[in-house]
Amino acid sequence: MARGDAVIDIDIDPFAARAARWRGLLRIGVPVMGVVLTIVVILAIAVYADQANRRGALALTEDVLAALDARISEQTASYFGPAARALVIGKFLAEGEPPGERREVVEKYSIGALKEISQAAAFIFGDQDGNFMMVRRGDAGGIDTKLIRNAPNQRDVLWVRRNPAGDEIAREEDPSDTFDPRTRPWYQRASISDAMSWTDVYAFYTADQPGVTASLRYTGIDGRVFVFGVDITLAELSRFLGSLKIGKTGRAMIIDGDGRMIAHPQLWRILRRGGESGAAGLMTARIDEIGDDVAAGAYDRFRTEGPGHRSVTVGDRRYVATFTPLNAAGRDWSVLIVAPEDDFISFVGRNNRIGLIMSLVIVALAALGATLLVRQGLRGDRVTRLMLERSRVMGRQGAALDHLADQTDLLDPSSDSPPEVLTETAADLTGAQRASLWYFLRDGQTLRCADSFDPGASLHVAGMELQRGELRQFFDLVAAGTEIEIADAAGDRRTADLYRLMLAPLGCRSLSVVPMRRHGQVVGAIWLEDPVDTAGSRHVLRILAATAGLRGGDVSAPIPLVGEKHRAAAPEPEEVRSLSADFASHDLGPATLGKALYPELCVFVMRVTDLATATGGVEPTPELIDTITVMVQELAGEQEIPYLKIVGGDIIGAAGFADDPTAASRIANIAVAGRDRLATLFEANGMAPEFRLGIDCGFAVGRSIGGTPRLFNLWGEAVRTARTMATTAFPGSIQTSERAYLRLRQSFLFRARGSFYLPAVGSVQTFILAGRL
16 A cells, blocks of 8 residues: 555554554653753753852952962061061150260160061161261171261261170271262152151162161250161061062062062062162062062053952963952062962862762763663563563464364375475465475485475475485485574585575575484475574474375485386376467467468577676676677587577577478587586686576577568467476576477487466476486
8 A cells, every 4th residue: 555655564564563663662762861961951950050169269269369368468467567667666765865875775676676576677877967877687697787987077987896795896987988978769768757657669779689668767965866667588488578478379469559570479480680779789670570460460450450350261271369458568569479270279179070970970871771671571571572562473383284184184194295285284374485295216316306385386396306416415414303594605615506496496595404304314394595584483494394205105206317218117107288379369370370370389598687786796808708699609500500590688489480300409519518618607707607508499480570681580389388497497407398308309418397377378487407317
């Protein structure tokens, strides 16, 4: 049945097919969908957890950095605060002292303060006349005092060296010292304001190291203006910043409003030679000069957007940064902290990876469970199908056995041949393309077909024989009594010759053989060609084989070859069939056809249509085809064959147009000679003998047709039957009809092949022409 261009198989129940599809969907689709949903849910949880953890980690990072900012601010205040307070105390002491005692009091106070305040490098004291005093740390824990008296006509520079106990150990004059406190930033800024002033970072004149100076102005009781200051180095502050742990690679630094470094965890990175006013002392670099692109980029952004927290991307890495002003000390100072974001949230990625691995384990377990569930469901369906199929097979087997039981003549010894029901049952149970019964003749040199059933055509044929000399390995295999299943008979050396001789011409590939025994001896076998299923029907096949073994009849008389000298053993045709059915069915006879009717014509057909197969799929060369044609023409000339025609891959020859008693022999001679020469030619070219010949004798019609020149054409029963004989012959063999056999048996050797069905004629015996007697 068909609708439109859709072809519908009416043998399939649509409801059962729909139920099977839904069952398969439930068996496979539901577990697979469960695994997919599990994966989706796990991925959604993983994405949400990753984002939430990152947000939480970054929020925690901001809190940590804020705490660090506060700590650095507190530390900076505690770093600069003691020195600033000491400066205020010193100013108070200096203000109340008379001019003659002011220097000694300030010097003693400075020495004591230096011992208690480690970050103070020196206390300095200058006035409006250029007089100067500096108390600083000396070598080996001592104290050095520098005194400059700047009189109108005389300048004295004196160094007083003291040991750690405070005892004076040396005095040195330095007339080359040109230092003038009034030119220094600490003096100039303090002299114009009563508030404490802070310098920018500069190089200390005497110590040659960067630092800042806090200074205060005061007026003495004599009305003179003085400036009292304290030098604070930045090394200790940098060491403090270096001690902070900010993630793995984070860093904090102090920067002034002009971008100059105040302190850095790595002090050596910010020191540069070259100071203010042409001085060559050590100075700190600007932030864009220290080779830290992340810090420089963050500073530029904060300078534009203002203080706060920012996320900065440099290259392919993200950084967190904070910028906080310092109000406790210095002049427009700020704390800058930068750290890679991964330093704070790397644990999030690590935990996510661990979680993902655990999730994958869960997915794998879920997939394994789903696989087992699907497998179990499919196995259940398969078992159900097998049980149903087994039930159907058992039903067929039971029906077959019931049918056998109903055969009253199944074991009738008076019957000469086994009943046809045996091959029909074997073909029906196994779905074989052909089922046949073969018996050994008593000498074991011949296998004879007692019955062969073709389910497609519903035909039974019998009488075909095979000789041990042709199929020695296969004969030994059958005689051994072994059940065999050969899927590729062409590729098995035991059945390769049988495939070429029997199976290939019939289009079969596989073969199943069940031995037949009688009294413990192998008497033959059941052949099944291209069976669909033999495993489920094996025991029934054995029953059939046992029954056929008992019903083999008398197979003691060998029939090796058929000819005039062996006429006693020849299977004579029961009757000579008329091969003029086509003419009779159309009321055609000699009176109607006249001279166009040839009632005793002998025809041979040589079919060479499989040259491409014989040459491995390669088209034959024109030279080979020409050689075959010339050879047939030469043979036709030698045998005086009057009619020779080539039609496609068929070469047709005919003789006996007149009353010619030798016509059949000449046709047989050209067939035998052609077979032998073609076999030699094919072998010389490395090809299998893919050619076949057929002979028939009987009625044919021939006459000249067409215009000028007129062409003689031959057709009819004999031509068609000869072509059928060639089509169904074994490769490399000559197959003849009954009529041809009856005419040639006195001079040629034959062997019976079996029965064939011809349209409008019925079943006829066929023979294989072996050669001349």
